[in-house]
Amino acid sequence: MKAAAQPRKRRPPQADTVAQLRTELRGAGLRSTGPRVAVLGSLSAASTPRSHGDIAEALAPLGYDRATIYRNLMDLTQAGLVTRTDLGDHVWRFELRRGGAEHTQEHPHLVCTDCGDVSCLPEVEVKIVARPGARRPAGALEVQLKGLCERCE
Amino acid sequence: MKAAAQPRKRRPPQADTVAQLRTELRGAGLRSTGPRVAVLGSLSAASTPRSHGDIAEALAPLGYDRATIYRNLMDLTQAGLVTRTDLGDHVWRFELRRGGAEHTQEHPHLVCTDCGDVSCLPEVEVKIVARPGARRPAGALEVQLKGLCERCE
DNA sequence: TCCGTTGTTGCAACTAAGTTACAGGTGCAA
DNA sequence: TTGCACCTGTAACTTAGTTGCAACAACGGA
Numbered sequence: 589m590k591a592a593a594q595p596r597k598r599r600p601p602q603a604d605t606v607a608q609l610r611t612e613l614r615g616a617g618l619r620s621t622g623p624r625v626a627v628l629g630s631l632s633a634a635s636t637p638r639s640h641g642d643i644a645e646a647l648a649p650l651g652y653d654r655a656t657i658y659r660n661l662m663d664l665t666q667a668g669l670v671t672r673t674d675l676g677d678h679v680w681r682f683e684l685r686r687g688g689a690e691h692t693q694e695h696p697h698l699v700c701t702d703c704g705d706v707s708c709l710p711e712v713e714v715k716i717v718a719r720p721g722a723r724r725p726a727g728a729l730e731v732q733l734k735g736l737c738e739r740c741e
Numbered sequence: 742m743k744a745a746a747q748p749r750k751r752r753p754p755q756a757d758t759v760a761q762l763r764t765e766l767r768g769a770g771l772r773s774t775g776p777r778v779a780v781l782g783s784l785s786a787a788s789t790p791r792s793h794g795d796i797a798e799a800l801a802p803l804g805y806d807r808a809t810i811y812r813n814l815m816d817l818t819q820a821g822l823v824t825r826t827d828l829g830d831h832v833w834r835f836e837l838r839r840g841g842a843e844h845t846q847e848h849p850h851l852v853c854t855d856c857g858d859v860s861c862l863p864e865v866e867v868k869i870v871a872r873p874g875a876r877r878p879a880g881a882l883e884v885q886l887k888g889l890c891e892r893c894e
Numbered sequence: 895t896c897c898g899t900t901g902t903t904g905c906a907a908c909t910a911a912g913t914t915a916c917a918g919g920t921g922c923a924a
Numbered sequence: 925t926t927g928c929a930c931c932t933g934t935a936a937c938t939t940a941g942t943t944g945c946a947a948c949a950a951c952g953g954a
Contacts, residue, residue: 619901619950641940653904658941660902678827678912679940696869698878711875715868716849716886722864725851725886726894733869734883741879772921774931794911806933811912813931831940832911 605629616667623652627660628684631670636706637681637697673697673730681706700737707737758782769820776805780813781837784823789859790834790850826850826883834859853890860890 609628610620618624626647631638640661644654661682664670670682695710714731718724762781763773771777779800784791793814797807814835817823823835848863867884871877 621902621950623903639940651904655905655942656903659943662942663902674827674831678831678833680831709878711872712877713870713872714884715870717866717868719864719866723891724865725862726889730887731867732885732887733878734885735878737878738876772930774921776932792911804933808913808934809932812914815913816931 605632612669616664616669618663618667622650623647623656624660624663626650626652627657628664628669631664631682631684634684636708637673637683639679639681641679643682673732696731696733698733698735698737700735700740705737705739709733758785765822769817769822771816771820775803776800776809777813777816779803779805780810781817781822784817784835784837787837789861790826790836792832792834794832796835826885849884849886851886851888851890853888853893858890858892862886 606625606629609625609632613620613624613628627643630643630646640654640658643661644652644657647657648654661670661672665672665682669685671685672680672682674680695708696712696714698707698709699705700707714733716724716729716731759778759782762778762785766773766777766781780796783796783799793807793811796814797805797810800810801807814823814825818825818835822838824838825833825835827833848861849865849867851860851862852858853860867886869877869882869884
């Protein structure tokens, strides 16, 4: 049996930035819908990559379905507004592409081997040096580190 | 319904190295059983990290169950003979610790963004440099790269 | 302002990898 | 050879990710 149709009007996260988010969505060729604005808003408010589960849980009180969140994350990824990475803990994580640059290639991500937290390391540079005669891996390299985060150290 | 009990005697992969593998297992405080020798043998024959699925598939003709393979991989990991990493493609991969050293900390692993293959980069050195005043992540850092492998380049 | 088209949503069900409980079999020290 | 703690096979479960489908809503054109 089908559940009764629910009203689709719900309050997005931060009313004052919604206009910007909507503009951003339309600029990327996507329709501006409630769940989509909420997902984008949630990502723009986050300072570290968020998993689908995180976002779905955070937006569940607004009544949005996890499949919807999932498809929106995919849409946003495909539209280039968001990047998707698996940081090695078996969970896809999504992060807003700030300033249009390839954020994840600008700095490495650190997965804490103790608490599992993921953090960005914008102030850490990773140099990849191939020994003489060896081949340096090609392509836009993305670097992920595993170690202890600041708290767990 | 239970399947009829199967004979437990099966031929491990390489008869000539079995004695070594059994010694290694016993040295780590584990019993030397058929599946365990097969798993260890399979890993020692591999040059790159193998997933649980890979190994289970490879050993399926010998009649070993995937749950058994899984538990043995865990046992070997816990015993320190094997390391377990998720290289960012949503699959746990296991690799023999050769020479007792922390293999995965000696060199980075490369996950090809095109074909998905995983390769070891023993000839590539990764330098992690924190900008002045910034914190360098602590702990035994493990480095994972994503880019194009030699074949896909 | 209204309407039709088409993209989007919510629901439900599915897949795949990983994990565990349990009963019975086996390795190995005594 | 024996006994027991450890190990195995089976089956079922968990979790994250993914998809089909019917109903709904955004938005451009009339």
